Amino acid sequence: MIDCGFFYNTLVESGIDFFAGVPDSLLKSFCGYVSEHVDLNNHLIAANEGGAIALACGHYLATGQPGLVYMQNSGQGNAANPLISLADPDVYSIPILLLIGWRGEPGKKDEPQHVKQGKITLSFLETLDIPYMILPDTDNQAQQCVEQAFKTMEESSAPVALIAKKEIFSPYQMAECMGCSSELTREAAIKEVIKNLDESDVIVSTTGKASRELYEYRDSLGGDHSKDFLTVGSMGHASQIALGIALEKPERQVFILDGDGAAIMHMGAMAIIGSKASANFKHIILNNGCHESVGGQPTVGFSISFTNIAKACGYKIALQAENLSEISQKMEILKSSDGPALLEIKVRKGARADLGRPKTSPKENKAAFMRFLAD
Numbered sequence: 001m002i003d004c005g006f007f008y009n010t011l012v013e014s015g016i017d018f019f020a021g022v023p024d025s026l027l028k029s030f031c032g033y034v035s036e037h038v039d040l041n042n043h044l045i046a047a048n049e050g051g052a053i054a055l056a057c058g059h060y061l062a063t064g065q066p067g068l069v070y071m072q073n074s075g076q077g078n079a080a081n082p083l084i085s086l087a088d089p090d091v092y093s094i095p096i097l098l099l100i101g102w103r104g105e106p107g108k109k110d111e112p113q114h115v116k117q118g119k120i121t122l123s124f125l126e127t128l129d130i131p132y133m134i135l136p137d138t139d140n141q142a143q144q145c146v147e148q149a150f151k152t153m154e155e156s157s158a159p160v161a162l163i164a165k166k167e168i169f170s171p172y173q174m175a176e177c178m179g180c181s182s183e184l185t186r187e188a189a190i191k192e193v194i195k196n197l198d199e200s201d202v203i204v205s206t207t208g209k210a211s212r213e214l215y216e217y218r219d220s221l222g223g224d225h226s227k228d229f230l231t232v233g234s235m236g237h238a239s240q241i242a243l244g245i246a247l248e249k250p251e252r253q254v255f256i257l258d259g260d261g262a263a264i265m266h267m268g269a270m271a272i273i274g275s276k277a278s279a280n281f282k283h284i285i286l287n288n289g290c291h292e293s294v295g296g297q298p299t300v301g302f303s304i305s306f307t308n309i310a311k312a313c314g315y316k317i318a319l320q321a322e323n324l325s326e327i328s329q330k331m332e333i334l335k336s337s338d339g340p341a342l343l344e345i346k347v348r349k350g351a352r353a354d355l356g357r358p359k360t361s362p363k364e365n366k367a368a369f370m371r372f373l374a375d
Ligand SMILES: Cc1ncc(C[n+]2csc(CCOP(=O)(O)OP(=O)(O)O)c2C)c(N)n1
Pocket: 022, 023, 024, 025, 072, 074, 075, 078, 186, 206, 207, 208, 209, 210, 233, 234, 235, 258, 259, 260, 261, 262, 263, 288, 290, 291, 292, 293, 294, 299
């Protein structure tokens, strides 16, 4: 295993003084270490991976120094455009060191949404002509690997990638982040939302543990998952999936259970939602101020106003709740008012340690959901 502090120092000694990225479960320890050791001007948790690439490009333009961009391989798609049309040697030729967590590595068991991305992680980089190295699992070898990556990056003045396999970094425990005084858990908030829904209502739920909690709650109620579409991958796109449904099914209320990190990742979605007078569209953001599903690294969720953003985008109403009785009260208003409507629920960080994963496949989920919608 590689010690996070050692790896961080190796990067700094090589000349990295700027970090940007979107956290990943495989990079949890490293991301946590960076969050606690780099000041806020030199470490930005970006809205999405494309934004992280652009931030590192800006840093390079201003300083002549390459930045480090970390991401889960799920973010390669978001990063592709600025890698191809900004940093690429055929365009501005900007060096960036990429650190990519390899979910779905062939031969290792992982969730369905990671399998394809895992298979194409390396060939994707090859297609983009980005040289890569798979991080070896000792400190000294990792140091040599970083030195080699720097040499290649300096010679080409272009991005170079380091690939991190599962459990490559030794555990690093981040201190609890402050911010939300709420006692309410995301899971309890989800249960309260479901309790307040009508029989015909459907839900599109966001990437990460929120969907897993929703799935387990439905299991505990008898196992009918047909009203829920679980957005297991495609982080940040759940609200547009919901809008696509809402526009075609005006007789049904369509609820989206979003995360603050996911909502911020593709926040432009809110402008499009607000531009459609979709009376049946009901957006719920479970705001815990962090990317809880992948380690709890902070988002800017607690320093922005989702309700003001929603109103400015054209949502008809935007409400807030912080406890169970407020949720039940605001859900009544949400259901009886014309949308697009928003309810932001402030929840605390954390999840059950024994939280399971969906036992049915995405295709089974899709088929059941479509049958329910067609009824
Ligand atoms: C494009 C992309 N980048 C990163 C990830 C890894 N990832 C999965 S869940 C998650 C955190 C989601 O945070 P938030 O929406 O705030 O929900 P929370 O986990 O806090 O409930 C991240 C970063 C991903 N799945 N897809």
